[in-house]
Amino acid sequence: MNLILIEDEVNIQLALSQYLLAQPEFDNIVIYGSAEEFEKANQIYQPNIIVLDINLPIKSGIELIPVIKNRFPEVSILMLSVNNDNESVFLSLQAGADGYLGKESSLDKIKEAIIDLKNGGSPITPVIARKVFDFFNSQNTVIEDLNDREKQVVKGIVNGLSYKLIAIEYHVSIDTVRKYIKSVYRKLQINSKGELIAKYHHHKN
Numbered sequence: 001m002n003l004i005l006i007e008d009e010v011n012i013q014l015a016l017s018q019y020l021l022a023q024p025e026f027d028n029i030v031i032y033g034s035a036e037e038f039e040k041a042n043q044i045y046q047p048n049i050i051v052l053d054i055n056l057p058i059k060s061g062i063e064l065i066p067v068i069k070n071r072f073p074e075v076s077i078l079m080l081s082v083n084n085d086n087e088s089v090f091l092s093l094q095a096g097a098d099g100y101l102g103k104e105s106s107l108d109k110i111k112e113a114i115i116d117l118k119n120g121g122s123p124i125t126p127v128i129a130r131k132v133f134d135f136f137n138s139q140n141t142v143i144e145d146l147n148d149r150e151k152q153v154v155k156g157i158v159n160g161l162s163y164k165l166i167a168i169e170y171h172v173s174i175d176t177v178r179k180y181i182k183s184v185y186r187k188l189q190i191n192s193k194g195e196l197i198a199k200y201h202h203h204k205n
Helices: 010-021 035-040 061-071 086-095 107-118 126-137 148-158 163-170 174-188 193-204
Strands: 002-006 028-032 049-052 076-081 099-102
Touching: 002 010, 002 035, 010 028, 010 107, 028 035, 035 061, 049 061, 049 107, 061 076, 061 086, 076 086, 076 107, 086 099, 099 107, 148 163, 148 174, 148 193, 163 174
Parallel strands: 002 028, 002 049, 049 076, 076 099
Antiparallel strands: none
16 A cells, blocks of 8 residues: 655654554555645655645645645545644545544554545544434435435445445445445535535534
């Protein structure tokens, strides 16, 4: 697996890169200390996952997300930040991030989240997952047009399940899960898992 880490704290750069490179799942890790350094770089390989801090020196990680998605449309982005407030989480997801963890997370937890993203999951903090789950259980007009199976698939996504685990949970194929997800995106007029969660924030306010 190819990984990019965009993080300005040297101790976190070293701890995370050394740990992950010792794991068999990871082949390459490229580190950038700022958004500007990433933007100027001539990246020579396609990353699978980008781990991104929010509080970068000049341009924030949230501001960098559209740049990343423009350069690597298929990449998954995991936010790793000390900012665990709802606003930071939802703004990140609305911008296009696919997962969100606090920097207090253990190295094992970060590795698990990265692999989960690679397999189609959407790791987020348990508190946010619970709020999103409750939202999709409500009678909010956002989901009136979703059928029962689509709601089940959405619940799986916001609880961080991979497509494979959703398929096992509801006894359908992975292709069927993808079909339901495409239908949900079309009905809700969104394009990513992050936007599902951002929908909650928008309608709560």
